[in-house]
Amino acid sequence: MKTLRLAAALCLVPLMSGAEQVGEVGVDWVGNDILIEAVADPKVQGVTCHVAYFDRGLLDRLSKGNWFEDPSNASIACRQTGPITVGDIDRSEDGEDVFRTSRSIIWKSLRVKRIFDEANQTLIYLVHAAELTDGSAKLAISTVPLYQPGAN
Template identity: 65%
Template sequence: MSVCGTAWAEQVGEVGVDWTGNDIIVEAIKDPEVDGVTCHVSYFDRGIIDRLRKGNYFENPSDTAISCNQTGPITIGEIELGEDGEEVFKQGISLIWKEQVVNRIYDKANDTLIYLAHSRQVQDGSAKMSISTVPLYGQKVEWINGKPE
């Protein structure tokens, strides 16, 4: 289980992909400021044999997939409304410098929450990313501080 602030990831699946111990991990992440939205994130977890064979002992690949959906009544708390949104989850995928991150961005014009999964590194940032959207249009959504105008 991983944590960032109040966002927790709960492992809900683990699929073995080869005989060397490599797995695909699937985690459920509940947005700490948006009740009723759950994101499922998957990533590659390298086994010890693969780490020894390839010599890159301390990190997993940057590949991440994400799918977010309404899983209950939606209540939106205090969220960032700027173009860069806000980080709702992160976990380390290397010994020290590489993180798997999920950012939430509110697309006001289309009344949609966007969730972007990517990796962050000190240098040599990765272009590998995944995106998922949760449309709010036509849904009964409660905004704690009122819907942005």
Template identity: 40%
Template sequence: MRMLKGLLGALMVLPMYASAEQIGEVSTVFKLMGPNDKIVVEAFDDPKVAGVTCYLSRAKTGGVKGGLGLAEDRAEASIACRQVGPVSFRDELEEGEEVFRERTSLVFKTMQVVRFFDEKRNTLVYLVYSDRVIEGSPQNAVTAIPIMPWPEKR
């Protein structure tokens, strides 16, 4: 029982990440063995900001290694976040808070999205980048959402 309480406590302190839903994909390189290289488009909702959805496009490596989950995906990604409903904050926001993370290699490389709030302009700013344990990549993309009143349905 004590072990179960400890496990539940550990899970509660883990950061809250959004999970992505695949919207579509296109093949970019034909592979004779294993899946093709492709670009995937995924969507996720900000876990702390209701009314905001982000769309990511990123490369996925195919072939035998890619099919087995052993390939390292490229660092390039693109992001577009949009207000899709009335914006409300579910919890206090932290500057540079990670809202999405996905593994892009077996162990050492991840892609993440962090959120900033530009209070002066009443705008949410989202940054996507990739890092590696030893050496990160400066490649990144940014998107911004000015928080606007949402029309009431009649």
């Protein structure tokens, strides 16, 4: 069954560099799963984000007739996983894309953006769908404080 699901989802090749699948939860008998990937921020050493998203199975793709698209829903949690060293990051209000994965052939991607809240010394990670026509209101955020308790 996994081979068939993989073949059906070839168009959804992940673009997350350095992403490592760390969990897979089966949600029903037709092969739909929730995948959890760990991704280290490439410009902020010591921060790892875990992104969970829905992966449609072959039977779901066949029954719904939409072969080439996965839902936009996702969840994110980012944490300090070692000493934090902030590299050359975009410090604008728009932030920068940290990583992304395709959710359809062309039209939709799931993105994680990093925004630096300098006043509060916090990194904000936002996961959202980017769609060609309508965008998406489905989003989640996680924050990582840069202050060190007890440090002067």
